[in-house]
Amino acid sequence: MSLPPEKATELKQIIHDHLIKMDIHGKIRDVLAETVRGDGHHGQRSLSEEDFIHALQRRGIVDDVMKDLHFTNVDVSHTEADTVNKSATRFVDKNITQLKTTNISPLRRYLYLQVLGGKAFLEHLQEPEPLPGQVCSTFTLHLYFRNQRFRSKPVPCACEPDLQEGFLLEVHRDGPGDASKMADATTMLSICDPVHMVLIKTDTSGDTTLVSSYFLDWRTVLSAPNGKNGVSVELLGVGSECKVPAGVLNLKLELYPPLTETLSPDVIATQQSLERRKTAEKERLFLVYAKQWWQEFLEIRPSHQSKLVKIFAQDENGVNRPVCSYIRVLRAGRLLESPRQAARFVSLLAQERAPMVGGGVRQEQWCSMMAFLCRNKGECEDHATLLCSLLLGFGLDAYVCVGTQAKNIPHTWVMTCGTDGSITFWESFTAHRYLHRPIDPDAPPMVPQPKPTHPYRTLGCVFNHKTFLANCQPSDAVELCVFDFTDGSRWKAMSEEAVRSVCAPGSTSSLPPTPPLCSPSIVPNEASNQLELEMRYLLAEHRKDLGLATVWDDHLSYLLSAALSAYELERSTGVSCGNEEFQDAVRRAVPDGHTFKGFPIHFLHRNARRAFATCLRSPFCEEIVCCRGDHVRLAVRVRVFAYPESACAVWIMFACKYRSVL
Numbered sequence: 017m018s019l020p021p022e023k024a025t026e027l028k029q030i031i032h033d034h035l036i037k038m039d040i041h042g043k044i045r046d047v048l049a050e051t052v053r054g055d056g057h058h059g060q061r062s063l064s065e066e067d068f069i070h071a072l073q074r075r076g077i078v079d080d081v082m083k084d085l086h087f088t089n090v091d092v093s094h095t096e097a098d099t100v101n102k103s104a105t106r107f108v109d110k111n112i113t114q115l116k117t118t119n120i121s122p123l124r125r126y127l128y129l130q131v132l133g134g135k136a137f138l139e140h141l142q143e144p145e146p147l148p149g150q151v152c153s154t155f156t157l158h159l160y161f162r163n164q165r166f167r168s169k170p171v172p173c174a175c176e177p178d179l180q181e182g183f184l185l186e187v188h189r190d191g192p193g194d195a196s197k198m199a200d201a202t203t204m205l206s207i208c209d210p211v212h213m214v215l216i217k218t219d220t221s222g223d224t225t226l227v228s229s230y231f232l233d234w235r236t237v238l239s240a241p242n243g244k245n246g247v248s249v250e251l252l253g254v255g256s257e258c259k260v261p262a263g264v265l266n267l268k269l270e271l272y273p274p275l276t277e278t279l280s281p282d283v284i285a286t287q288q289s290l291e292r293r294k295t296a297e298k299e300r301l302f303l304v305y306a307k308q309w310w311q312e313f314l315e316i317r318p319s320h321q322s323k324l325v326k327i328f329a330q331d332e333n334g335v336n337r338p339v340c341s342y343i344r345v346l347r348a349g350r351l352l353e354s355p356r357q358a359a360r361f362v363s364l365l366a367q368e369r370a371p372m373v374g375g376g377v378r379q380e381q382w383c384s385m386m387a388f389l390c391r392n393k394g395e396c397e398d399h400a401t402l403l404c405s406l407l408l409g410f411g412l413d414a415y416v417c418v419g420t421q422a423k424n425i426p427h428t429w430v431m432t433c434g435t436d437g438s439i440t441f442w443e444s445f446t447a448h449r450y451l452h453r454p455i456d457p458d459a460p461p462m463v464p465q466p467k468p469t470h471p472y473r474t475l476g477c478v479f480n481h482k483t484f485l486a487n488c489q490p491s492d493a494v495e496l497c498v499f500d501f502t503d504g505s506r507w508k509a510m511s512e513e514a515v516r517s518v519c520a521p522g523s524t525s526s527l528p529p530t531p532p533l534c535s536p537s538i539v540p541n542e543a544s545n546q547l548e549l550e551m552r553y554l555l556a557e558h559r560k561d562l563g564l565a566t567v568w569d570d571h572l573s574y575l576l577s578a579a580l581s582a583y584e585l586e587r588s589t590g591v592s593c594g595n596e597e598f599q600d601a602v603r604r605a606v607p608d609g610h611t612f613k614g615f616p617i618h619f620l621h622r623n624a625r626r627a628f629a630t631c632l633r634s635p636f637c638e639e640i641v642c643c644r645g646d647h648v649r650l651a652v653r654v655r656v657f658a659y660p661e662s663a664c665a666v667w668i669m670f671a672c673k674y675r676s677v678l
Contacts, residue, residue, distance in 0.1 A: 038080070047071050066198075069122060078122055120184075122273075125199045127185040127234060129211065130268040131157060131168065134177040137263035141175045151220050155227070157265075158214040158390040160531045161185045161234075162207075173217060179265065184272075185211070201238055201279050208291055208525045210234070214390045215251060215262070222623055226254050226391045228262045229332050229384065231528070233288065234269055239281040243274030255381045258334035295524040302338065302518045305511070313508050316488050324426060324476030325486045326418045329382040329397070335526075340519040342382055342397075343416065343481040344530040346405035351533050351660045358406040359447040360588040364663040365402075366393035366620055367445055384528040392662050399444035400428040404480060405530070407432060407442070415483070417441070419475035419494065431478060431499075439499050441470050447587065455495045468495045481519060484510040536658035543622060543664070548654035550624035551668060555641055555652060558632075562642060569649035572671060575601045576614070576653035580667040583616060584657050587665070606673050610647070613640050614671040622656065622666055637670055645674040 035041075051071045072078055120126070134155075146152040154170035155177050168181040187199050187207065199207075210231035217225045228251035237245040246268050253260045306327050314320050328336045352358045365388075381395070385405070388398040400416045407414035413433040421427040430442040431452075439452035450470035459465065474492040478485050485507040489497060501507050518524055556566040578601065582594035606612045615637045619627050631637040643650070650672050657665040 040077075043075075043077055044072070047075050047077065073122075123198050125187045125204070126272040127161075127187050127237070128270040128272055129159070129183045129185060129234070130270070131179045131181045131183075132266040132268055134179050134263050134265050135175070136261070137173070137175050137177060139262070140173045140177075143174055145174075146172045153217060153219045155179065156216045156218065157181065158216065158386070159183055159185075160212040160214075160386050160529070162188065162209050162529075163532055165531055165534055170218065177263075187271075201275050201277060204238060205235060205279060205284065205287055207235075209529055212384075212386050212528060212531075213249075213251075213265075214387050216390050221626070222621060224391050224393065226332060226383070226387055228252060229254060229387045232267075235284055235288070236281075237269040237271055238275065238279045239284055240269075240271075241278060243271045243278075245269045252333070254332040254387075255334075258332070291525040295526050298518050298524050299526070302514055305514050306338075309508075309510055313486055313488065316508070317490075320486075320488065323487065323492055324418050324420065324474070326477060327484070330380065331528075332381060332383050332387050337382075337527075338484075338515070338519055339382075339416070339418075340479050340481055340484055340515050341527055342385075342401040343408070343479070344385070344405050344521065345408045345481065346385075346402075346530060346533075347409040348406060348533050348660065351535060352406065354589070355407050355410045355412060356447070356449075356590055357588050358410065359403060359442055359444070359449075360665075361659045361663055362399050362403040362406070362444050363447040364620055364659055364665055365399060365661075367396065367399065368393045369395055386528065386531045389531065389533070389661050396445065397428050400430050403430045403442060403444040408480065415478040415480045415485075417472075417475055417478050419492070420473045421471045422473065424473065427472070429472065433499065433501075441472065443471075449590065452494075452497075452499070454498060457491075457496060470494070482512055482515055484515055533660040536660060536664075537662050538622075538656065538658050538664060540656050540658045540664075543656040543658075544654050547622055547624055547627075547656060547666070547668075548652065551628060551652050551654060554624060554628045555650065555670070558628075558641060564642070564644065567649055569605075569651050569673065572602075572605050572649065572651040572673065573653050575605055576651060576669045576671060577655060579614070579616065580653060580655040580669055583618070583667055584655070584665055609675055610673050611676045612671065612673045613643075614669055615640050616667060616669040619666040619668065620664070622664065627666070627668060631668070631670065640670045640672045643672045643674060648672060648674040 048068065048071075051068060143153075153173040155173055156170045157168040157179055159166040162185070164185055166183045166185075168179060171178050187204055211234050213228075213230045213232055215227040215230075217227050219225070230249060230251050232249060236247065237243065239245075246266070249265050249267060251262045251265060252258055253262045310325075310327070313325065326339050329339050329342065330336055348358065352361055380397075382397045382401070383391070383394050385402060388394045388402065404414045404416045407430065415431045415433075417429050417431050419427060419429075428444075430444060432440045432442065434440070441450040441452060442448075443450070452470070453466035453468070455465045455468075456463075472494045475487050475494050475497055476492060477487060483501075485501055487497065487506075488508045489506045498506055501509070516523065519527070521527070521530075552568070559566045575598070578594055578598040582592065582598065585594070586592045602612055602614075613636075615631070615634065617627075617631055617634070617637070619630070621627070632641065640650075650670075652671070653669050655667045657667070659665065
């Protein structure tokens, strides 16, 4: 739930007027008097707030209020809608500023987090004020708290960005049967889950940059006298700039309904200190164990010193974490239907190395899952850990592999072990799958050996959320590896108990929680139509510049849909089908004596100009776009396939038919 301040004020006024109209104060007084009289017959027990709320519910007062109170979806003004449509953030849907009905239970506790603007974003100090309708870089704030995700409206980048948002976070209990009970102060004090805030910058071309990743401990509001607490949080940069301030956000925290009794600030500080000490002790013990385990591994064979055995990795905030903590069992609900579709989704997230200033050795940076999903792109490690988490959610025995590929370049990929002993490698960048067929080095020279189909060369270690194994075989070449993890002479395992002590969910307060996936943020049909219109315009303008007329064949354009659908189906399932029907339809649509040419291409974005410029770099596409001849007819078809988060697969096909002249 996200409302601008003026809408929130309007909403409060509507509710206030409605309550006065139905004489809510008189009804409450009647129920209160009746409840007090009833309690008088049962001794001198004091009347609690919970007793009074139950009395209101029994009399149906709450139901009457909610039944008569209706909110209709309120569309934004045309000016505001136009601004959203012209925004550079391609993934923001048109309905982001609509008000929708939200069910608020009177028996639940809520944390209302208001963002009251930002300041000191000095990188944008010299940035001019954007003109109305001008495309500019924007900031978007993403929040995650206890299985709830929110996103602000994009605002223009500035030294003092106008981030004015309100987010209603439900604070619920974890115990069985406790989800419907209101959390009291003591219960909320024990909830150490932070509010994960991720700030993303989107430039005018639609490229995203991770500005900051911040974990907010919201429990200071438990000691606020009136249940309201204003805080200013300093956001730090990421990667090599993790110690440099990026800016400041002004926040206001408020509990609904307010606590009857607040906690002492000393109690909250003591609880936080205990959690930090407990986490530090667990991390210290694991570090001592990891050092001892590493020494034992080196004593097996001196050459192990050069193997890629990755025990710790730095996250976006420069914090060293065990690699196993980057993986969780992640279930996608109904957003993804199969492991192969999950691999397709991960491959649609763009790949990009973490930016760095200057030359030298590249600084490695693994991202928390929330930061990776919000940024919508990352390194091979981010893709591999997300894919492994999803495959574990689908019930597969999945591991992340750390090794090298061609030219000895470090790389990570995913491996699954079948119940029949089969080993399958999954490339997270492409969704390609490779069946591992090991070579027997002791076989006679005349015996044919399988040739590896995968691009991987060496393998140093494998791990998932509860297992870490280092490769201690004489050769770390992938084609020679035997994946029998129970064989201690081939794989040195870490203690599962040691891994669990710092990597299991809830084991330490420093572990970032794993967010659920969000449903697609675009409507495929609308996005396909819009992009196709833009591509038609660009193609016609290009031909016009060449002095060529453009005549469209709408029927031929429609026929191309079948091919694009088949291409995406093959990418997501590995099964090719529908090609025969497409070829037959094209033969019927192209008269005798005519020639047909088609050029399909795939993109991860919906920027029409970027896509068209890329297409023209292909001589095959240019031949179609610039086709000259007799009775030339052109066709273009666009299909946008939506996936979770902001991921999408964009297929474009250009085609032409013309009369062949010998």
